[in-house]
Each structure stands twice: as C-alpha cells, then as structure tokens.
Amino acid sequence: MKEQNLKVVSNKALNDSTYELVLKGGDINMSSGQFVEIKLDNFYLRRPFSVAKIQKSFLTIVYKIVGQGTKEMTKICENDNLSVLTELGNTFDLDKAKKPLLIGGGIGSAPLFQLAIEFNERGIRPTILLGFRNEAEVFYLEKFKKLGDVIVATDDGSFGEMGNTVSILKTKKIDFDCYYACGPMMMLKALAEYNSNGQLSLEARMACGFGACMGCSIMTKNGAKRVCKEGPVFSADEVVF
Amino acid sequence: MNTKVKLFGHELKNPIIPASGTFGFGYEFAKLYDLNILGSMSLKGTTLEPRYGNPLPRIAECPAGLINAIGLQNPGVDKVLSEEIPKLDKVYSDKVIANVGGHSVSEYVETVAKFNECEKVFAVELNISCPNVKGGGMAFGTDPKIAENLVKEVKKHSLKPIIVKLSPNVTDIAEIAKAVCGGGADGVSLINTLVGMRFDLRTGRPIISVGSGGYSGVGVYPVALRMVYQVYKAVSVPIIGMGGVSSAYDVIEMMYAGATAVMVGSQNLIEPLASKHIAEQLPRVMEELKINRLEDIIGRAHNE
Ligand SMILES: Cc1cc2nc3c(=O)[nH]c(=O)nc-3n(C[C@H](O)[C@H](O)[C@H](O)COP(=O)(O)OP(=O)(O)OC[C@H]3O[C@@H](n4cnc5c(N)ncnc54)[C@H](O)[C@@H]3O)c2cc1C
Ligand SMILES: Cc1cc2nc3c(=O)[nH]c(=O)nc-3n(C[C@H](O)[C@H](O)[C@H](O)COP(=O)(O)O)c2cc1C
Ligand code: FES
Numbered sequence: 001m002k003e004q005n006l007k008v009v010s011n012k013a014l015n016d017s018t019y020e021l022v023l024k025g026g027d028i029n030m031s032s033g034q035f036v037e038i039k040l041d042n043f044y045l046r047r048p049f050s051v052a053k054i055q056k057s058f059l060t061i062v063y064k065i066v067g068q069g070t071k072e073m074t075k076i077c078e079n080d081n082l083s084v085l086t087e088l089g090n091t092f093d094l095d096k097a098k099k100p101l102l103i104g105g106g107i108g109s110a111p112l113f114q115l116a117i118e119f120n121e122r123g124i125r126p127t128i129l130l131g132f133r134n135e136a137e138v139f140y141l142e143k144f145k146k147l148g149d150v151i152v153a154t155d156d157g158s159f160g161e162m163g164n165t166v167s168i169l170k171t172k173k174i175d176f177d178c179y180y181a182c183g184p185m186m187m188l189k190a191l192a193e194y195n196s197n198g199q200l201s202l203e204a205r206m207a208c209g210f211g212a213c214m215g216c217s218i219m220t221k222n223g224a225k226r227v228c229k230e231g232p233v234f235s236a237d238e239v240v241f
Numbered sequence: 242m243n244t245k246v247k248l249f250g251h252e253l254k255n256p257i258i259p260a261s262g263t264f265g266f267g268y269e270f271a272k273l274y275d276l277n278i279l280g281s282m283s284l285k286g287t288t289l290e291p292r293y294g295n296p297l298p299r300i301a302e303c304p305a306g307l308i309n310a311i312g313l314q315n316p317g318v319d320k321v322l323s324e325e326i327p328k329l330d331k332v333y334s335d336k337v338i339a340n341v342g343g344h345s346v347s348e349y350v351e352t353v354a355k356f357n358e359c360e361k362v363f364a365v366e367l368n369i370s371c372p373n374v375k376g377g378g379m380a381f382g383t384d385p386k387i388a389e390n391l392v393k394e395v396k397k398h399s400l401k402p403i404i405v406k407l408s409p410n411v412t413d414i415a416e417i418a419k420a421v422c423g424g425g426a427d428g429v430s431l432i433n434t435l436v437g438m439r440f441d442l443r444t445g446r447p448i449i450s451v452g453s454g455g456y457s458g459v460g461v462y463p464v465a466l467r468m469v470y471q472v473y474k475a476v477s478v479p480i481i482g483m484g485g486v487s488s489a490y491d492v493i494e495m496m497y498a499g500a501t502a503v504m505v506g507s508q509n510l511i512e513p514l515a516s517k518h519i520a521e522q523l524p525r526v527m528e529e530l531k532i533n534r535l536e537d538i539i540g541r542a543h544n545e
Pocket of ligand 1: 071202
C-alpha cells in the first residue's frame with residue numbers, strides 16, 4: 001500500500017451513468033484485481049475502485065454513479081490532484097487458466113479489462129461475457145473486442161443476447177477451464193453455485209481498505225478473510241455466501 | 242521541547258497512542274512508516290476465544306466520521322500472545338497496551354490474566370464500553386455497580402495496571418469513572434464510540450447489519466473533550482483521552498481537558514499516516530504555543 005497524490009489526466013462520461021477517470025502518478029506497481037481508494041473532498045471515507053487499466057504511471061478506473069460520492073466524482077477536473085491509496089488487495093491468479101472466461105456484471109466489468117490485457121500479454125485471448133441491464137449501460141465494448149471474443153447480454157434484450165451472464169453461461173456452450181468474475185453479489189453467488197472453478201472479485205463497505213479495521217471481513221471455508229487485504233479476489237469454492 | 246509523559250511509572254516518549262481497533266496489531270502500518278515514533282499503541286480488542294464478529298455491512302459513513310459494528314473480531318488471546326505480539330515486537334520496540342473485551346466477569350478475568358507474563362504489554366485496557374457485542378461489552382460500562390465489581394475481580398488477578406475504557410453512552414460518565422476507580426482502576430480511557438445509526442435511502446433499512454453501531458471520528462471530538470474534562474474533575478487517576486483527534490492541536494486541547502496521553506482512532510483509517518503526522522507535528526505546535534514540557538499542561542483547563 002502507498003499513499004500518493006495523483007494528477008487527473010481526464011474524467012469523462014462513457015455513457016449516462018458510467019465515467020472513466022485517468023490518473024497519472026509517480027510509481028504505480030499494480031495488477032488486475034487490485035484496487036485503489038480515492039479521497040474525495042467533503043466525504044469522510046475514501047472510495048474503493050478496482051483498476052481498469054494500468055500502463056506505466058497511468059492508472060484508469062471506471063466508475064458508476066450510485067450515490068453521493070460517485071456523483072461528486074463526476075465534477076473532478078483535469079489537473080486536479082487526488083489523494084489515492086494504491087496497491088491495495090490481492091490480484092487475479094492468471095495461472096489458473098489456459099482457456100479463461102471473464103464474466104462481468106455491469107460495472108463489475110471494469111477490472112476485467114486489465115485482466116484481459118494481462119492474458120493477452122501472455123498470448124492468451126480470453127472469452128469475455130459481459131452482462132448489463134440494458135444497452136445504455138454498455139461500456140468499453142470495442143476495447144474489449146480487441147482483447148477477446150466478446151458475448152454481451154442485457155436483461156431486457158436491448159443489446160446482444162437477452163438474459164444475464166449466468167443464464168447465458170448455462171445455455172451457451174462456452175469452452176473454458178477457469179472463469180474470472182466480478183459483479184453484483186447475486187451474480188457471484190449464482191456463478192459459484194453453478195461452477196466452483198473460478199475466481200470472484202468481491203465488494204464490501206470499507207473503512208480503511210488496508211487491513212486495519214476488520215470492517216470488510218467475510219467468512220470463508222478457510223476462516224475469516226478481509227475483502228481489502230486477503231481479497232478482493234477469492235476462489236469461488238471458498239466463499240461462504 | 243519535552244514531549245515525554247508517564248503512565249503508571251512507564252515513560253512514553255510522547256503521548257500519541259493509536260486507539261484500539263483502528264491499528265490492528267500494528268505491524269501492517271510498519272510497512273508505511275517506522276512505528277517507533279509512537280509513544281505506545283493499543284492493540285485490537287481481544288477476547289478469550291477467537292471471534293468472527295458481526296455480519297457485513299459493518300461500516301456506515303457519516304459526514305464527519307463513521308459508524309462501525311465490527312463486533313470484536315479477533316483471533317483470541319492465545320493467538321494474540323503467540324503470533325500477533327511477536328510480529329509487532331519485530332517492528333516496534335516500546336511497550337504496548339493490550340485491550341480486552343468480554344461477555345462475563347470470568348471471561349474478562351481469564352483473558353486479562355493471560356497478559357500477566359507478557360513483557361511487551363505494560364498495561365491492560367479493559368473495554369467495558371463496546372456497543373457492538375450483545376449481552377456484554379457496554380452492559381458492563383453503563384451500570385456503576387456492575388462496572389466496579391468487574392474491575393475489582395479483574396484487579397485481583399492482574400499483575401498489570403488496569404485502564405478502564407469508558408462508554409460515552411451514559412448520563413453521567415463521572416459517576417462511572419468514580420465507580421471503576423473505587424474498584425481499583427489504575428487509569429481510565431475515554432471515549433469509546435457513541436451508539437448511532439444510518440439508513441439506506443433506497444430501502445429505508447439500517448445500513449449496519451445489526452442495526453446500530455458505534456460512531457467515531459472528528460465529529461465526536463467536542464463531546465470527548467467535555468467528558469475528559471468532567472472525568473478529570475471527578476477522579477485522580479491518569480486519563481487517556483480520545484475521540485475525534487486528528488491533529489497535534491487536538492492533542493494539546495485534550496491534555497488541557499485533563500488527559501495524560503491521547504489516543505488517535507478513526508483518523509488512522511482514512512489517513513494511514515495520521516498518527517505519525519500528529520507525533521511529528523506535536524513539537525512544532527508546542528513551540529508555537531510556547532509549551533516546553535508537555536506534562537505541565539495536563540488539566541490546564543481546570544486552572545482557576
Ligand atoms: C474492492 C472494490 C472495488 C470496487 N471497484 C469499483 C469499480 O471499479 N467501479 C465502480 O463503479 N465501483 C466499484 N466499487 C464500488 C464503489 O466503491 C462504490 O460504488 C462507491 O463507494 C459508492 O460511493 P457513493 O458515495 O457513490 O455511494 P454512497 O452509497 O453514497 O456511499 C456511502 C458509503 O457506502 C460505501 N459504498 C456504497 N456502495 C458500495 C459498494 N457497492 N461497495 C463498497 N462500498 C460501497 C461508500 O464507499 C461510502 O463509504 C468497488 C468496491 C470495492 C469494495
Ligand atoms: C473500526 C473500529 C474498531 C474499534 N474497535 C475497538 C476495540 O476493539 N476495542 C476498543 O476498546 N475500542 C474500539 N474502538 C473504539 C476506538 O478505540 C475509539 O475509542 C473510538 O473510535 C473513538 O476515537 P476516534 O474518534 O479517534 O476513532 C473501535 C473503533 C473503530 C472505528
Ligand atoms: S476495510 Fe478495514 S480491514 Fe478491510
């Protein structure tokens with residue numbers, strides 16, 4: 001973990017409810033699955049966000065407006081300085097898959113982008129299954145298509161297949177050995193019940209984000225673990241839902 | 242600039258002590274800075290048996306603080322002694338304060354006694370004010386007779402000085418302070434968290450899984466100051482002040498109110514270097530306020 005002051009390179013809307021924030025800093029040593037915590041003016045707790053892309057000293061996060069803090073974040077301007085805790089949490093384990101399937105539910109697709117980049121660096125082109133509520137929520141589609149074979153599903157059928165990631169997984173024959181998923185808890189639970197050979201990136205309300213407060217501790221088959229420290233990535237067969 | 246203070250004959254290089262539950266067992270923070278700048282530290286609340294604590298969510302944000310309902314998650318006293326304290330010992334050379342929670346008199350007594358042989362610990366803080374464990378914790382801290390009796394029993398079996406951590410969730414905190422001193426407390430620390438709630442705007446349900454939790458952070462600072470001030474008037478044992486401290490100025494004010502040492506809690510969670518920054522800032526603030534010896538200002542607010 002590091003506390004750094006990062007400069008805002010850009011903060012732009014990808015669609016009505018999703019924004020992309022690019023930060024630039026000194027030395028960012030992170031991999032897919034890890035997250036940062038951003039200090040916002042006028043909010044007491046920092047906000048946790050997964051890294052969507054890391055390239056040298058540039059760090060990208062993709063965030064969805066869900067409450068007061070993320071609404072305020074849309075007002076962040078180019079050249080603003082943000083206090084950010086970086087290098088938080090563990091990483092996805094890429095060694096688990098030769099034929100990876102990346103499964104994103106809504107904004108949970110964000111961390112899969114960096115994961116897809118890392119698989120490509122290994123010469124592996126992953127299959128990417130993305131689920132959204134409707135067409136308006138879709139983001140990064142063209143970028144994902146460059147990195148893998150993409151299937152998109154929407155709950156209302158307004159774009160791609162009709163259904164959710166779990167129903168698509170059950171009906172389509174997708175060839176994979178290990179999956180990597182991030183999205184709503186309901187989706188992760190359904191996935192883990194259907195197939196336990198995967199890795200799940202979990203969320204929890206956090207106070208510190210670096211292991212000091214026990215605010216984010218979940219029960220697993222291997223005892224209590226902190227989402228911010230031993231996680232956020234857990235093996236699908238260890239999480240007790 | 243003399244920043245030294247004494248607690249029960251033990252000298253601290255400065256009065257800055259990270260508060261229980263906001264600093265883990267310390268060693269995580271050693272990756273960020275040299276902990277030896279700190280006067281001491283109070284370890285995570287420890288119980289006889291390991292505890293998982295409450296279901297999630299355990300955290301709710303507030304405009305000037307947070308609500309937590311951890312529920313005393315800890316690995317149990319035996320592991321704290323055999324694993325956590327040795328890890329801390331490698332990165333911090335001074336002695337520390339153990340913090341003990343419990344559900345019954347016998348559990349408190351047994352847990353406290355386990356620290357008797359631990360050299361790293363110079364005092365035990367008895368948490369009788371945790372709002373987050375059912376049937377225990379705060380129940381011991383809100384009734385003067387129950388509190389006094391608990392301290393009496395614990396004192397019989399402890400070789401270490403006992404600091405009793407007081408709850409702000411009472412009508413008259415001075416009354417409880419007097420009671421625990423009657424039971425033989427060597428010192429008191431205050432305040433623990435204030436019981437609070439937040440509700441989800443969409444569902445109307447409490448955010449915290451168990452409904453309410455303990456409120457802490459900068460917003461509680463004036464309440465904490467007032468209570469330290471009241472307790473200083475009521476008892477003569479050393480007081481460790483805490484609640485919303487976020488700067489060296491806050492430390493000075495807390496000492497004016499009557500604190501001998503000051504704990505920094507929630508600020509460590511939102512600003513991981515907080516305790517270090519406060520310890521570094523302290524001599525500069527003393528210079529600014531023309532304070533040569535920190536011990537001279539304890540209770541200054543009570544001067545005629
Ligand atoms: C490890 C991790 C990675 C995440 N990655 C992303 C990401 O890449 N993109 C993205 O859009 N979101 C991500 N989230 C969720 C994001 O942190 C929340 O959406 C955000 O904190 C909401 O803040 P708010 O002020 O708008 O909401 P409010 O509801 O106003 O916030 C109130 C409090 O609740 C917390 N909170 C609310 N919802 C969540 C949640 N779902 N998870 C954790 N804390 C929450 C806030 O941090 C704040 O402390 C991630 C969460 C975690 C734990
Ligand atoms: C996440 C969290 C966990 C805590 N755990 C404990 C604990 O285990 N034992 C204890 O005596 N106090 C505990 N406290 C209370 C703090 O030590 C302190 O009394 C309180 O937070 C007020 O100080 P602050 O406003 O500086 O945080 C905890 C507080 C927080 C925020
Ligand atoms: S959020 Fe503090 S331990 Fe995870």
